[in-house]
Amino acid sequence: MRRFVFVARGVAWRSIHNTFANPAIILPSIIFPLFFLAAFAGGLSSISGVPNFDYKPGYTAFQYGFVLLQSSAFGGVFTGFAVARDFDSGFARRLLLSAPQRSGIIAGYAVGALVRWLVTGSVVTIAALLAGMSLEGNGVELIGLLGLGVLVNNVAALWACGVAMFLRTEQAGALIQMPVFIVLFLAPVFVPLHLLTGWIHAVARYNPATAALEAARGFIAGAPVKVALAFAVLAGAIALMSLFARRGLASAERAG
Amino acid sequence: MQATAPEATGVAASEAALPGAAARELPALAEPSLLEQVGAVARRSVVRTFRQRALLIFPLIFPLLLFAINGSALTAARKIPGFPDVSYRDFALAIPFIQGALFVAVSAGTDLARDIESGFFNRLALTPLRGSALLAGQLGGAVVVACVQSLVYLGVGLATGVGIASGFLGALVLLVLSIVIAFGFAGLGALLALRFGTGEAVQGFFPLLFVTIFLSSSNLPRNLIKTDWFKEVATYNPVSYLIEGVRSLIITGWDGEALALGFGFALALCVITLSFAGAAMKNRLVRT
Numbered sequence: 001m002r003r004f005v006f007v008a009r010g011v012a013w014r015s016i017h018n019t020f021a022n023p024a025i026i027l028p029s030i031i032f033p034l035f036f037l038a039a040f041a042g043g044l045s046s047i048s049g050v051p052n053f054d055y056k057p058g059y060t061a062f063q064y065g066f067v068l069l070q071s072s073a074f075g076g077v078f079t080g081f082a083v084a085r086d087f088d089s090g091f092a093r094r095l096l097l098s099a100p101q102r103s104g105i106i107a108g109y110a111v112g113a114l115v116r117w118l119v120t121g122s123v124v125t126i127a128a129l130l131a132g133m134s135l136e137g138n139g140v141e142l143i144g145l146l147g148l149g150v151l152v153n154n155v156a157a158l159w160a161c162g163v164a165m166f167l168r169t170e171q172a173g174a175l176i177q178m179p180v181f182i183v184l185f186l187a188p189v190f191v192p193l194h195l196l197t198g199w200i201h202a203v204a205r206y207n208p209a210t211a212a213l214e215a216a217r218g219f220i221a222g223a224p225v226k227v228a229l230a231f232a233v234l235a236g237a238i239a240l241m242s243l244f245a246r247r248g249l250a251s252a253e254r255a256g
Numbered sequence: 257m258q259a260t261a262p263e264a265t266g267v268a269a270s271e272a273a274l275p276g277a278a279a280r281e282l283p284a285l286a287e288p289s290l291l292e293q294v295g296a297v298a299r300r301s302v303v304r305t306f307r308q309r310a311l312l313i314f315p316l317i318f319p320l321l322l323f324a325i326n327g328s329a330l331t332a333a334r335k336i337p338g339f340p341d342v343s344y345r346d347f348a349l350a351i352p353f354i355q356g357a358l359f360v361a362v363s364a365g366t367d368l369a370r371d372i373e374s375g376f377f378n379r380l381a382l383t384p385l386r387g388s389a390l391l392a393g394q395l396g397g398a399v400v401v402a403c404v405q406s407l408v409y410l411g412v413g414l415a416t417g418v419g420i421a422s423g424f425l426g427a428l429v430l431l432v433l434s435i436v437i438a439f440g441f442a443g444l445g446a447l448l449a450l451r452f453g454t455g456e457a458v459q460g461f462f463p464l465l466f467v468t469i470f471l472s473s474s475n476l477p478r479n480l481i482k483t484d485w486f487k488e489v490a491t492y493n494p495v496s497y498l499i500e501g502v503r504s505l506i507i508t509g510w511d512g513e514a515l516a517l518g519f520g521f522a523l524a525l526c527v528i529t530l531s532f533a534g535a536a537m538k539n540r541l542v543r544t
Contacts, residue, residue, distance in 0.1 A: 028463055035463075039470035042486035046476060050335045174314060185325045191332045200328035 003101035011095070011108025015082060016115050029078045029116060033071035033124045037063060040190070041131065047190060055192060057134045057221050064128040065217040066189050069209075071124050072149040073156040073180050075117030079109055080160020080176040087168035087252070096253060106161050106245045113157035114150060121149055136222035144227065145219040148212055151234035156180055158241035165248030168255065187213045208233045290389055297385070297393020304367065305397035312401060315359030316408055319352035323412075326351070330475065338480055342507045349413040350503035351474050353430075354495060356405040357438040358465050364398035365445025365458035372453045372540070387537045391530070395442045402438030406431050413506075421509040430505045433518055437498050440525030441465075447529050450536035472496040494521045 019025050041063040048059040055062045086092040099105055129135070137145065160176045167175065187209040188196055196204055204210050215230035288296070305312065327345040334344055371377040371394075380390060410427060414420070420427045444465075448458045472495040473481070481487040490496050501518015504511035 024460070032463060035467045035470060038486070039467070039475075042483040043470070043475055043481055043490070044330075044333075045486075046336050046480050046482045047330075047333060049337075049482075050332045053332075182321065182325075185322075185329075188329075190326075190329050195332045196329060197331055198328050200325065 004104040004107065007099045007101050007104025008107035008111060011105050012111035012115070013108075015079065015109055015112025018082065019112065019116050020119075025078070025082075026116070026119070029071070029074060030120050030123050032074065033067050033120060034127055036070060037067045037124060037127060037131075040067070041128070044190060050191065050195065052195060053191060055217065055221065056223075057136050060128060060131050060133040061135070061220050062217060064124070064133050065220050066184075066187075066213060067124055067128075068121055068145070068149055069152050069213060069216055070184055071120045072117050072153040073184060074177075075120055075153050076110075076113045076156025076158070077160050077177045077180050079113035079116065079157050080164045081170070081173055082112075083109055083161050083164035084167070084170045084172050084176070087164065088170045092168070092252070093256070102249060102253065103246065106158070106242075106249060109161050110154055110157045113160075114153055117149065117153045135220060137219045137224075138222060141219040141222060141224060144224065145216055148216050148219070148230060148234070151231070151238065152212060155234060155237040155241050158238065158245040162241065162245040162248035165245070165252040168252060183207065183209050189213075208237065287384065290386060293385055293389035294393045294396070297380075297390055298396025301367065301394055301397035302400045305363070305401055312404070315356055315363065315401070316405060318359070319355035319409070320412055322355065323348055323352045323409075326475070327416075333476060336476070336480055338477075340477065340507055343417075345413075345416060346418050346507050347503065348475075349409070349418050349506050350499045351469065352409045353406060353434040353502050354437065354469055354474075354499055355466075356409060357402065357434065357441040358462070358469070360398045360402050360405070360438045361441035361445035361465060362459060362462050363401065363445070364395055364442040365447075365449040365461075366455040367397065368394050368446050368449035369453060369455040369458050372449065373455065377540070381541050387541055388534065391446060391533055391537050395439065395446060398442035398445070399435065399439055402435050402442070403431075405438070406434040409434075418506065420505065421507055422505045426505045426510065429515070430502060433501055433505075433515075433522060436519065436522040436526065437502075440522055440529055443526055443529030443533050447533040447536055450533055450540050453540075468493060468495045469499075472499055474499055494525070497521045498525075 041060040044063075045059045047053065048055070048062070083092065086095070095105060096102060135142065159180065163172050163176045166172075186200070186203050186207050188204050193201070193204055193210060193214065211226050211230040211233050215224065215226045218225035218227070323345075327348045330348070331344045333339060333347075340347060368377075371380075410431065420430070422429070445458060448461055449455075452458065471486070471489050472493045473490050474495075478487060478490050478496065481490060497514075497517040498521055500514050501522070504514035504518070508514070
């Protein structure tokens with residue numbers, strides 16, 4: 001356990017340092033969600049006038065729920081890019097040779113992803129509040145919202161680490177981000193689930209991201225919904241993605 | 257192209273490479289015309305583009321994916337009073353054409369940047385190939401990709417039940433407009449490549465270019481955008497007029513104003529980006 005923590009701490013520190021020392025790495029992960037927030041909350045605010053759109057805190061808060069979880073997921077995705085870059089540069093191979101407990105490597109990258117998101121998420125929250133968002137949840141509900149973000153970030157980071165370790169090239173970037181992007185956008189992004197029609201409604205209904213998104217919006221509105229389902233789904237996804245990332249690591253170990 | 261480049265250099269380079277009498281014995285060859293020079297560079301650009309299938313597939317699939325998702329997810333927008341009396345899918349079909357053009361910009365710029373980074377551009381610059389031919393030819397692959405993309409987007413739109421209000425002739429005009437737009441964006445990609453000289457820099461601009469679509473009238477007509485600052489940004493954003501030009505042919509029919517603005521901004525984009533790219537090309541050739 002001590003060796004695991006030792007490796008995780010070292011990798012996390014390096015990941016955090018690289019992220020914040022290089023503006024070209026941190027800026028896109030901050031700017032992207034801000035633009036999404038501006039484009040969706042600003043450009044589509046008329047949607048809140050559609051009959052049966054019943055989200056009380058308003059459209060900015062409605063979109064904030066999505067953008068917060070999106071920034072959380074992309075915090076994990078961007079960390080996957082860093083893992084792929086480490087393999088391309090040869091650093092990861094040296095790391096594999098020197099780490100006394102290799103599963104600590106995954107944990108370290110995951111911690112790096114979390115710290116990255118805590119900064120991005122704070123910026124997005126400040127921007128949304130400045131834009132007039134009304135946060136109606138109480139302290140406990142806002143902690144619940146934060147918890148959802150942490151879990152989503154962890155799922156995405158484990159997925160991204162797994163893919164990056166399986167493929168070990170920066171060209172894995174598209175494969176890392178596309179599924180995350182698709183899963184997120186197949187949730188009720190622009191309107192509540194009950195206003196979706198056709199195939200997108202059927203897909204969104206069974207999309208695990210929908211539970212997390214609805215729970216997040218419930219916390220923001222101070223009217224929690226699907227909380228147990230959302231946390232259960234995310235806990236299951238973390239268990240699954242941990243296995244996937246561990247297998248990715250094993251694949252990288254075999255490749256030498 | 258590596259085999260073609262020496263042919264394109266004409267006799268001057270050959271003479272420069274040969275000493276005295278040997279050079280004088282060479283027959284005088286006519287310098288290839290500008291069109292032949294463009295053709296030679298363009299052929300290489302097209303072949304290279306088709307060899308990199310990932311460059312073709314991703315720009316095709318990603319906009320279609322967003323079209324499929326947004327076309328359904330934003331159906332509720334039709335209930336906003338004043339929304340055009342068409343399905344949201346009809347309204348949204350214009351967006352893939354512009355997104356595809358942005359991908360063309362990035363792939364054209366990245367290809368040119370790769371030539372700069374690998375030194376191939378420097379070797380070409382040593383030949384009598386004209387800078388304008390080099391620039392126009394390099395964008396040949398981009399134009400071919402734009403043609404393929406536009407046909408696919410139109411085909412997918414028609415297959416999913418989108419009607420073209422301006423009819424068959426309108427569909428042809430739509431293809432022409434989308435290709436002009438793509439050419440303009442390809443010029444921007446070339447400008448970035450010539451200015452910065454690395455593919456990483458070109459790709460780094462992609463998010464910024466992509467944001468111009470989000471900050472436009474892509475998702476709702478401008479008169480239905482409720483947030484004032486966003487409406488202002490969308491009004492001053494030229495991408496809004498490119499989208500509205502394409503969209504008018506799909507949902508309105510023949511709208512002279514929208515088409516004039518669409519073609520006007522598209523041509524202005526071509527002229528501006530290609531002029532600056534031409535100047536950047538000269539600078540880079542001088543540096544070479």
